[in-house]
Amino acid sequence: MKLITILPLCCLLLFGSFSEPTYKMAKVKYSGGGDWYGDRTALPNLIKFCNDNLKTNFQQQDEVVELASGELFNYPFVFLTGHGNVIFSDLEVKNLRKYLTGGGFLHIDDNYGLDKYIRIQMKRVFPELNFVELPVNHPIYHQKFDFPNGLPKIHEHDGKRAQGFGLIYQGRLVCFYTYECDLGNGWEDYGTYANDTQESRLKALKMGANLIQYVLTQ
Numbered sequence: 001m002k003l004i005t006i007l008p009l010c011c012l013l014l015f016g017s018f019s020e021p022t023y024k025m026a027k028v029k030y031s032g033g034g035d036w037y038g039d040r041t042a043l044p045n046l047i048k049f050c051n052d053n054l055k056t057n058f059q060q061q062d063e064v065v066e067l068a069s070g071e072l073f074n075y076p077f078v079f080l081t082g083h084g085n086v087i088f089s090d091l092e093v094k095n096l097r098k099y100l101t102g103g104g105f106l107h108i109d110d111n112y113g114l115d116k117y118i119r120i121q122m123k124r125v126f127p128e129l130n131f132v133e134l135p136v137n138h139p140i141y142h143q144k145f146d147f148p149n150g151l152p153k154i155h156e157h158d159g160k161r162a163q164g165f166g167l168i169y170q171g172r173l174v175c176f177y178t179y180e181c182d183l184g185n186g187w188e189d190y191g192t193y194a195n196d197t198q199e200s201r202l203k204a205l206k207m208g209a210n211l212i213q214y215v216l217t218q
Contacts, residue, residue: 021059023216028080028106029066032087038111039081042187049187049205050212054144067092072099077215078106081184083113088121097125100167100174105215108177109184112157122167122175131165131177140164140176143210152203155182155193172218176211183207 025043030036043062050056062079065072068091072078080086088096100106108118119131134140136150141164151164162181166173178184186204190196 022057023077024059024063024075026063026065026072026075026078028078029064030080030082030086030088030092032085032117034082034084034086034114034117035111036080036082038083039109039184039188041189041192042081042184043079045189046187046205046208046212050209054209054213056212056216067096067099069095072096073102073104076103076105077212078104079109079184080106080118081109081111081114083111084117086114086117086121088124093121093124100125101169104174106175107211108175109182110177110179111182111184115179118177122177126167126169129167129169131167134164134166134173134176138164138166140173140210140214141207143213145206145210147207147210151178151181151183152200152207153181154186154200154204155195157182173214 025047027043028036044060047058047060047062051058051060063075065075065078067088072095096106108114108122110118122131134150136148141147141150151162153162157180160180163179164181165177165179167175167177183204185193186201187208190198190201
């Protein structure tokens with residue numbers, strides 16, 4: 001597993017300067033009919049923001065990965081989003097658990113309508129775990145940028161507050177699930193959505209950078 005050999009070097013590499021990319025980010029392609037391909041400009045913008053502000057060295061272009069693939073272990077961070085149905089095969093369940101328990105990290109961002117599907121699939125990956133809401137004093141909200149009130153609200157749907165949930169395996173946060181937030185939408189090109197503001201977009205990118213810094217330094 002390449003990932004296990006890469007991650008112990010993260011603290012050193014995070015602030016290093018390299019001519020070749022050190023890391024890559026990937027979007028998860030899944031079955032079930034949901035639009036896994038949404039937020040098309042989100043990861044490239046987050047990558048640029050992190051490279052500029054955290055001095056990380058991510059490859060500028062994001063990639064696509066399927067959960068059953070051995071390529072999954074090449075990424076310290078993978079991103080899953082969408083609005084609709086999600087179905088994991090048995091092989092994907094097994095491989096995703098292996099990835100997450102071996103040092104990988106999954107960020108799930110509900111684009112609206114994903115919740116009732118993704119919870120079922122993640123329960124198959126970790127039958128023994130439940131999503132727990134992370135408190136506002138969790139380190140993920142206090143990295144490079146400080147969010148004293150927790151997860152910022154980026155887009156409005158049902159008038160609910162933004163919530164950040166986690167799956168914690170043997171004391172380590174392995175999956176961060178952003179609900180009623182639309183964090184990934186905030187990473188997209190400015191003007192993609194009619195009600196975008198520069199302020200909300202910057203909040204989203206800063207929270208995303210916190211997430212990446214947290215992942216790379218744990």
